[in-house]
Amino acid sequence: MTRTEYPWLLPSAMADPELPGDQGGRSRRTVRDWIVDITAFLFAAGIGLLAAATIEADRTTSDGVLFVDCLIGVVACCALWVRRRWPVGVAVGLILVSTVEPVASGALLVALFGVAVHRPFRPAAAIGALALVTAPVQPYLRPDPGSSLIESTVVGVLLSLLVLSWGMVVRSRRQLVVTLRERARRAETEAGLRAEQAQRLAREAIAREMHDVLAHRLTLLSVHAGALEFRPDAPPAEVARAAGVIRDSAHEALQDLREIIGVLRSPGESDGDRPQPTLATLDELIAESRLAGMKVTLDSGITDPAAAPAATGRTVYRIAQEGLTNARKHAPGAEVTVMVTGGPGDGLTIEVRNPAPTEPFEQVPGSGQGLIGLTERATLAGGHLDHGPAPDGGFGIRAWLPWSP
Structure with a gap:
């Protein structure tokens, strides 16, 4: 197993095989990436508008404070466009901003989800713990007139846990898909190796069979041909007998060779027409x-x-x-x-x-x-x-x- 085969093991990159834009991945977004990023931006902007409307309804908030809140909310939502390259940095920054700025809560949820999806468990858990620890700070500094401190804290903690859990589930599923793909490639490679080994063993078996079968015939040819060569004055009957043996051995060798070739050409496990x-x-x-x-x-x-x-x-x-x-x-x-x-x-x-x-x-x-x-x-x-x-x-x-x- 190598780090290039399993990109989520890279500590300084967004380890997502489907979402590019990390330091070690592609620099251009795909159509799917644009759809996901636009959806995340609109979600964060929608949550920010609801928070801004709540702040505006509070008559104790001045117009200047509301303007600053909206400006910070826009910056927080725009920061989501670089979360693919710096997911941890963006998440930490939004956690700190959200302690005093309710309008950045939607962007914070999106950033927490991105960290859970694109980072291993330890950094994601650390970021989640930081978000949970700072959850009571924002409702304490800027309380919501319609809810108590405890209610606001519980809602913030539950939303953070929900987003982190959902992101980890998505990450686990993507890791499973990558693992299954790797196993499929490995299984295909192993199947090819087994096929090559089977072919090699078949060739060795055929080579042994050819030696066992043909050596016997060809030895007869060599012996009797040598006898005819070195005894040209042999009696005609002996010459005829040697020539007959040579002819019969040649025919038998050809027949045996045809059987072996027939086994090679046969798709099944047939051993030829003649019995072994x-x-x-x-x-x-x-x-x-x-x-x-x-x-x-x-x-x-x-x-x-x-x-x-x-x-x-x-x-x-x-x-x-x-x-x-x-x-x-x-x-x-x-x-x-x-x-x-x-x-x-x-x-x-x-x-x-x-x-x-x-x-x-x-x-x-x-x-x-x-x-x-x-x-x-x-x-x-x-x-x-x-x-x-x-x-x-x-x-x-x-x-x-x-x-x-």
Whole structure:
């Protein structure tokens, strides 16, 4: 919160967001300001005329005194035109003048209202206390023939309290309006930030999904294209099989990419036309890897893979997919073991291990972001994932994921 956002906190300015003319605000009055000021002037002049008529009716008052009273009343009413710039000074001056001049009473009420509206509680209360203390002075010095001292004092005190209370109510309402506007602006800003954060999280999720999906396909392309490049004398049957794997992997990669783009274009939460992989589709992943020439052993102790939670099964599938992809990159020709155990209540444990490579191969570039994404995915699912080299020179991935009974 800053003082410029909440102008009523400024001690030396008229802190009213709707009434300009303070030291820190606009110098020109609006149409509404002119209407308010003219109305206040006419109100003060009307009260002053009534007071002047009462003084004139008192035959003990001379014409000279009446003339001075009217002149002071005009000056008091004109002083209201500068109350926007100096509300406290004008109010204090009118309080002192009103102690001896009944004609300035109307201008005093308007000045008290302005202080209550445009000043915090403490200065407004101080000005109000000064007005209440001096309320008995004027009827004592210049008593009204039609009322007693007590009656005149009570009326003066009640009018001052009424005007001050009304002004404070108006000030509170204006502060409430300013606060609500500020909250609306803040809520709009926060909504924009939440939307940006949601977009960022969606982009990160899509990036992880693209890596998990496409890395598996593109690795097949790289491995088999490299084999064709470095073994131009391979048998025609092996060349045809490698070319078929390349073609199928390219088609699958394009299909997966279309699904991800479809999710981006879809206004809802659709995941595409094809079902997402689960634990039940792990066999298809193993079969696809074997068809590509990998040696994969699957040891699954899950009797009913379809009963596993969809999110957990999808995470297991992605871990196995990333493990097979890494084995294809860094240990081609080595036999990979995929082991899945567990059940409801115990959770799911998946291990993907491969020994050290036994034959030379061309290193496929990789950044290690896949394992980082898998670790994050497992943590978000409520489990954990460990990976690292084995003592025999191989590599292993082990993860545990919860499975509620």
